[in-house]
Amino acid sequence: MSDTPPDLPALEQHLDFVALGHDAVLFAEGGAGTGKTTLLRSAAIAAERRGFVVLSTCASRYESHLELNLIRRLCGWAEEDTVLDPHAAQDDLQTACRDVHRAVLELARQAPVLIVVDDLHWCDLSSLHCLAFLSRRTRGRPVAVLCSKLSGSNGPDPVLLDEMLRSHSSTSRVRLGPLDGTALRDLAARALGSVPPGLPASLAWWCGRNQFLVGEVLEALTWYHELPSSITEVVPPSIHPWLLSRLPHTVPACLPVAQAVALLGDHAKLALVSEVAGVSSIDAAHAVMAMTDLGLLRAGEIVAFQHPVVAAAMRNAIPPADRPLLHLIAAEQLQRSGAAPRTMVSFLLGSDAVESPLTVRLLLDVVRDLHETETAAARVPLLRQLLSRPLPNEARVKIVHLLGLAELELAPSQAAEHLAEAYQLTDVQHRATVALQQAQALHLLGRAEEAVRLLDEVATSTTADELLRTRIELQLITTTIDDPSLHTAALRATRRLRHGEHSESAEQIAAALTGASACGVEPGEAWRLLAPAGSPGLPLAWLMTARAVLSTGHHDRILPYTTEWVSAKRQGPVQEVLARSLRAEVLLRLGRVTEAAADTHAALEMLSSLDDEARQAPLTAALGPLVDTLLERGELESAGRLLADADLDSDTPPRWHRVTLLLGRGRLRQALGDPVSGLSDIMRCGDLLSSWGDFGPYAVPWRVHAVRALLALGDRDTARRLADEELAEARSQGCRAHRLGVALCSTGQTVGGNAGRDLLMESINVLEDSHAQLDLAVALGELGTALSRAGRARDARHRLKQGCALADEAGATVLSTVLERRLREAGGRARGRVHGVESLTATERQVARLAVTGRTNKEIASTLFVTRRTVEMHLTQVYRKLRITGRSELFDVLGDS
Numbered sequence: 010m011s012d013t014p015p016d017l018p019a020l021e022q023h024l025d026f027v028a029l030g031h032d033a034v035l036f037a038e039g040g041a042g043t044g045k046t047t048l049l050r051s052a053a054i055a056a057e058r059r060g061f062v063v064l065s066t067c068a069s070r071y072e073s074h075l076e077l078n079l080i081r082r083l084c085g086w087a088e089e090d091t092v093l094d095p096h097a098a099q100d101d102l103q104t105a106c107r108d109v110h111r112a113v114l115e116l117a118r119q120a121p122v123l124i125v126v127d128d129l130h131w132c133d134l135s136s137l138h139c140l141a142f143l144s145r146r147t148r149g150r151p152v153a154v155l156c157s158k159l160s161g162s163n164g165p166d167p168v169l170l171d172e173m174l175r176s177h178s179s180t181s182r183v184r185l186g187p188l189d190g191t192a193l194r195d196l197a198a199r200a201l202g203s204v205p206p207g208l209p210a211s212l213a214w215w216c217g218r219n220q221f222l223v224g225e226v227l228e229a230l231t232w233y234h235e236l237p238s239s240i241t242e243v244v245p246p247s248i249h250p251w252l253l254s255r256l257p258h259t260v261p262a263c264l265p266v267a268q269a270v271a272l273l274g275d276h277a278k279l280a281l282v283s284e285v286a287g288v289s290s291i292d293a294a295h296a297v298m299a300m301t302d303l304g305l306l307r308a309g310e311i312v313a314f315q316h317p318v319v320a321a322a323m324r325n326a327i328p329p330a331d332r333p334l335l336h337l338i339a340a341e342q343l344q345r346s347g348a349a350p351r352t353m354v355s356f357l358l359g360s361d362a363v364e365s366p367l368t369v370r371l372l373l374d375v376v377r378d379l380h381e382t383e384t385a386a387a388r389v390p391l392l393r394q395l396l397s398r399p400l401p402n403e404a405r406v407k408i409v410h411l412l413g414l415a416e417l418e419l420a421p422s423q424a425a426e427h428l429a430e431a432y433q434l435t436d437v438q439h440r441a442t443v444a445l446q447q448a449q450a451l452h453l454l455g456r457a458e459e460a461v462r463l464l465d466e467v468a469t470s471t472t473a474d475e476l477l478r479t480r481i482e483l484q485l486i487t488t489t490i491d492d493p494s495l496h497t498a499a500l501r502a503t504r505r506l507r508h509g510e511h512s513e514s515a516e517q518i519a520a521a522l523t524g525a526s527a528c529g530v531e532p533g534e535a536w537r538l539l540a541p542a543g544s545p546g547l548p549l550a551w552l553m554t555a556r557a558v559l560s561t562g563h564h565d566r567i568l569p570y571t572t573e574w575v576s577a578k579r580q581g582p583v584q585e586v587l588a589r590s591l592r593a594e595v596l597l598r599l600g601r602v603t604e605a606a607a608d609t610h611a612a613l614e615m616l617s618s619l620d621d622e623a624r625q626a627p628l629t630a631a632l633g634p635l636v637d638t639l640l641e642r643g644e645l646e647s648a649g650r651l652l653a654d655a656d657l658d659s660d661t662p663p664r665w666h667r668v669t670l671l672l673g674r675g676r677l678r679q680a681l682g683d684p685v686s687g688l689s690d691i692m693r694c695g696d697l698l699s700s701w702g703d704f705g706p707y708a709v710p711w712r713v714h715a716v717r718a719l720l721a722l723g724d725r726d727t728a729r730r731l732a733d734e735e736l737a738e739a740r741s742q743g744c745r746a747h748r749l750g751v752a753l754c755s756t757g758q759t760v761g762g763n764a765g766r767d768l769l770m771e772s773i774n775v776l777e778d779s780h781a782q783l784d785l786a787v788a789l790g791e792l793g794t795a796l797s798r799a800g801r802a803r804d805a806r807h808r809l810k811q812g813c814a815l816a817d818e819a820g821a822t823v824l825s826t827v828l829e830r831r832l833r834e835a836g837g838r839a840r841g842r843v844h845g846v847e848s849l850t851a852t853e854r855q856v857a858r859l860a861v862t863g864r865t866n867k868e869i870a871s872t873l874f875v876t877r878r879t880v881e882m883h884l885t886q887v888y889r890k891l892r893i894t895g896r897s898e899l900f901d902v903l904g905d906s
Contacts, residue, residue: 014048015192016183021055023153023181028059028121032179033153034144038160039185040304040315041255042221045157048185049127052155056123062116063123068131070258073165077105079126079136084109102135106142113143113152121151129170130162137165141173161302162257187218196220200227211240217316222248226318241321248322257299262288266296267305270312271323272339276348276356277312284342329361336362340371350379354391364399372404380411380544385418385581406434410443414544417450418581419619425450441473445481445545452488452549453583455664460488461498468505475510476538480547482506483515483539486522487550491664493700499523514538518554524705526742527557536570541584542577548584552591552630553706560707562747562779564598571595575608575876582615586631589615594634598747600782602641603820603852603886607878609638613647629655629666636673640680641783643823648677665705668697672711679718680823688718708748710735713755720758729759747784750775754788757795766795783824786815790828797835806837818850820886846903848890856883861899 016037023033037045046067053063066083116122126132126140144154164170174180188196193213197204216222225245230236237243256263265286270277273285283293300306307313314320327335340362344353353375357363363372376395379388392412400408413427428447435443444467451460464485468478482502489495503523506515514534521527532555541551551574555567571592575585589612596605612635632651639648652674657667675690695711712735719728732755739752750772757768769792776785793808809832816825832838849857859869866884870877888894891902 014044014051016048016185017051017055019181019183020048020052020155024052024056024059024061024121024123026179027123027151027153028061030149030151032147032150034174034180035153035155035183036174036180037155037157037183037185039157040160040219042219042251043185043187043304044220045159045185046127047220048183049125049155049157053123053125056121056153059121061121061123062119063125065125065127067127068129068133068136070131070254073131073133075133076135077102077139078133080105080109080139083124083126083136084112102138105135106139109139110143110146113147114150117147117150117152122153124152124154126154126156129156129158130164132164134165137169137173141169144173159255160304161299188213188220188223189218193218193223196223197227200224200231205236208236208240215240215243215316215318217318219316221251222316222318225251241317244318244321244325246322248319249326252305252319252322255303255305257303260296260299262286262292262296263300266293267300267323268327268335269339270297270306270314271320272327272335272360273343274320274356274359275311275313276343276352278310278346279312281339281342281346282312284346285339332361333365333367334362336360337365337368337371340368344371344375350375350382351387351391354379354395358391358394358398363395364401366401369401369404372400373407376404376408376411380414382579384579385415388412388415389419402434406431410435413443413450414446415581417446417453418583421450421453425454425456437472441467441477441481442545445477445484448484448488449549452484452491455491457488457492457495461485461495464488465498465501468502477545479506479511479515479538480540480545483518483522483550484547486519487547487553490522490553490704490706491666493702493704496523496704499704511538518550521554521557522550522706524557524701524703524707527554527561527707530554530558532558532563532566532570536573541588542574542580548587549630552587555591556594557707559595559598560748562781564595564747564780568592568595568599582619586612586615590631590634593638597634597638597641597783598781600780600786600815600819600821602638602783602822603882604875604879605634605638606642606820607876607882609635610882611876611878613651629664629670632670633666633673636670636677640673640676641821641823643826645677645680648673652677663697663700665701668694669709671697672709672714675718676714679714679721684718684721688715688722691715691718708738708742710748710751713751716755716759725759729756732756732759746775747779747781750779750781750788751784754784754791758791761795766792766799769795782815782819783821786812786819786821786824786828788812789815790824790831793828793835794831797831802836805835806832809835810837820850820882846891849887853883853887853890856880857887857899857903860884860887860896861903 020035023035027033037048039045053065056063064083066079068079072078113122113124124143129137132140140154158164190209190213194204194209197208197212212223212226216226225247226240226243229243229245252267253264256267265288266282269282269286273281279293279297280290282297283290286293288296297306297308297312301308304315305319307315314323324332340353340356340360343356348356357368357372357375362368376392379391389412392408392415395408396405396412409427410431413424413431416424416427425447428443428450432440432443432447444463448460448464451457451463464481468481468485473481482505485502486499489499503516503519506512506519514531515538517529517531518535518538521530535551535554539551539554540546541548555571558567571588574588575592577588580588589608593605593608593612596602596608612631632655636648636651639645639651652670655667655670657670657674671690671694675687675694678684678687678690691711691714694709695715698705698709698711712731716728716732719725719731732752736752736756739749742748753768753772753775757765757772759765760768769788772788773785773792776788789808789812793805793812796808797805809828813825813828813832816828846854855873856869859872864872866877866880869880873880887899893899893902
């Protein structure tokens with residue numbers, strides 16, 4: 010403690026004033042532990058040095074019911090040679106008051122008198138009457154009464170105490186508060202010698218700048234050979250009895266409420282506190298109010314101790330054997346109160362209950378709820394913290410499994426380790442599920458051979474239900490797609506699928522995945538069977554199956570399921586990137602480029618938030634449609650960055666998704682004016698895909714893009730050969746109208762003349778029924794160009810205008826620009842291509858109208874049942890076409906039109 014309390018000089022001035030023959034009533038008031046006792050003791054010593062007669066006592070809560078007890082003790086501690094008789098305080102209150110008054114006046118004739126009463130709030134009522142009587146009748150005499158009182162506590166009679174303070178003309182109050190920084194550093198320096206950096210700040214937080222608590226903690230620190238790494242390790246045993254001595258005995262609920270607040274920590278809401286304390290909500294509220302008035306608690310939505318060290322002392326005072334059960338009771342009450350799983354985990358981590366076998370059921374419920382309600386990013390740190398504790402084995406197995414599932418989206422290598430551990434520890438009944446998920450992690454890491462071996466082993470030995478066995482086989486087939494050397498394993502799995510409840514649908518999906526045929530796949534049944542947004546689900550299997558169905562031209566059948574996938578709750582970033590990539594691909598094929606761009610940019614934002622390992626997992630599978638969309642929008646720089654991240658020139662063995670990206674890079678190089686390098690990439694893509702033979706899950710139109718590059722380079726013969734190959738292959742697959750239409754267009758470009766125009770017309774007829782608006786716009790543009798070359802300008806302009814309208818409606822910026830240029834060369838002008846309201850598409854006009862009414866992007870998205878990103882893309886188009894900079898100018902341009 011400080012040698013000289015900061016407030017002592019003020020009291021010494023009053024003592025000097027009393028020594029001159031004046032009276033005074035002095036009050037020192039402050040919270041618990043703020044140094045009131047130290048100040049009174051120092052003042053008494055200062056008074057004795059000045060020749061005062063000092064009568065000193067301290068009230069006690071345990072004797073506050075004894076009448077005149079404090080006065081008797083005060084009289085008994087007088088000097089033996091004074092005239093103050095220890096028996097002067099009689100039982101009769103009036104007699105006692107007069108006798109004490111007479112005795113004090115007799116003492117005051119000899120020397121100034123200082124009466125010191127510490128903890129006046131515990132004073133008995135009769136003694137308080139005597140002190141009030143005395144203070145009113147010593148005016149003009151050298152008598153001072155110095156008392157201390159706990160803030161928030163008014164003693165047995167608040168009115169009498171207030172009268173005692175206000176009725177005396179020389180009353181002075183000293184209010185004691187927390188230590189300032191200088192005082193705290195001085196205390197630390199006196200106790201420890203040198204003060205380590207950061208210790209004063211730690212002390213200030215741990216002890217709340219409370220003088221008593223700081224002193225106790227510093228004294229405890231002197232016993233350490235080395236200072237602890239954290240101040241929270243220092244909880245002096247003296248703090249708990251200090252706290253108990255300050256709890257008001259008139260509010261019995263204070264002790265159980267204080268214990269409940271200490272146990273609940275950051276979760277101590279009043280309703281929960283009352284439940285854990287076992288008292289009524291009214292009694293809990295009274296107790297919290299009483300302890301708040303005393304400066305022990307801090308009321309609010311969450312009740313907390315003012316001083317963290319006091320909360321720790323209260324927790325430590327609970328016997329170790331009792332803590333797990335008490336924490337479990339608190340946790341169960343917290344769960345019944347509707348606390349979120351994340352809150353429950355946080356509470357359990359801060360308790361002893363998490364390590365108790367009694368808590369296994371509750372802990373398993375909590376982590377299961379956590380898995381169902383939180384994102385992977387939120388689950389991983391909490392589950393890792395739980396695993397750092399010595400958990401019961403049953404709980405550890407479940408948590409390791411759920412942690413592996415969460416990491417599957419964020420850190421595949423760690424997911425593989427944890428799922429492998431879970432596979433070894435889990436019971437036979439659930440082992441197949443864990444094996445499926447472990448294989449998915451291995452697949453994402455490029456360890457397809459290990460994944461196939463594990464799935465093959467489980468598929469032939471598991472006793473799992475029919476649906477799970479089917480998913481295991483389909484995951485095995487999906488895994489083999491990347492590596493041609495594993496295709497025999499896929500054939501074995503396909504044969505095993507022929508028997509079972511889901512055999513027909515499963516065989517159709519397997520046929521789509523292995524490139525046999527996607528014509529028989531019913532998207533709804535595939536969605537339910539593969540459950541890409543579920544657990545255990547097969548997101549990559551669904552992605553590949555959906556793309557195979559897309560290649561048959563059934564874009565509209567896939568779109569509802571892609572939207573459902575994007576909208577699924579609690580998906581991890583990997584799944585959401587895959588979902589948005591697939592929807593962008595569907596929208597792109599349907600000619601809704603603006604909406605595809607919205608999904609593309611959302612996927613790019615998500616990819617940028619992942620670390621390198623997690624980003625590689627979805628990157629190659631998702632990149633193709635993202636690159637295609639960016640190219641259609643003319644965002645070549647963004648497409649280039651994406652492809653650079655894919656590391657297409659590495660020496661790693663060819664993998665399906667990586668190989669198909671060569672086509673995207675070839676298209677990008679063509680768009681950048683380098684048809685030679687572009688053609689090289691496209692031809693390399695075709696050569697590598699040949700190693701898959703007929704096993705590829707969907708057709709990659711590399712020949713179509715190679716034809717365009719070859720024609721740009723003047724190699725019509727090679728272009729014709731590749732176009733004929735593509736057309737022959739397309740005709741052999743009767744259900745793939747979209748591919749046939751594109752192949753006809755490509756061949757028509759290479760043939761030329763009347764035959765070429767006939768092929769282009771046939772292409773248009775096929776594509777009109779396929780919902781492939783962009784490819785239809787391309788075919789119309791090629792036919793218009795061919796007609797222009799043949800001197801049929803009027804027919805050419807008609808076809809080119811049709812193509813322009815489709816490209817513009819789709820938001821295909823690059824294609825629209827190309828077709829406009831060709832239309833101008835044919836002597837025409839694109840209808841509606843003037844800047845202004847008439848240039849807006851129907852959807853853009855609708856979005857603009859809603860924006861003018863003051864609705865936010867989120868509200869517009871909700872009204873139109875689209876994503877907010879789609880609204881943003883439409884508004885960007887609107888601003889560009891209207892030549893304005895933002896919403897503020899929309900009303901002026903649109904007006905009432």
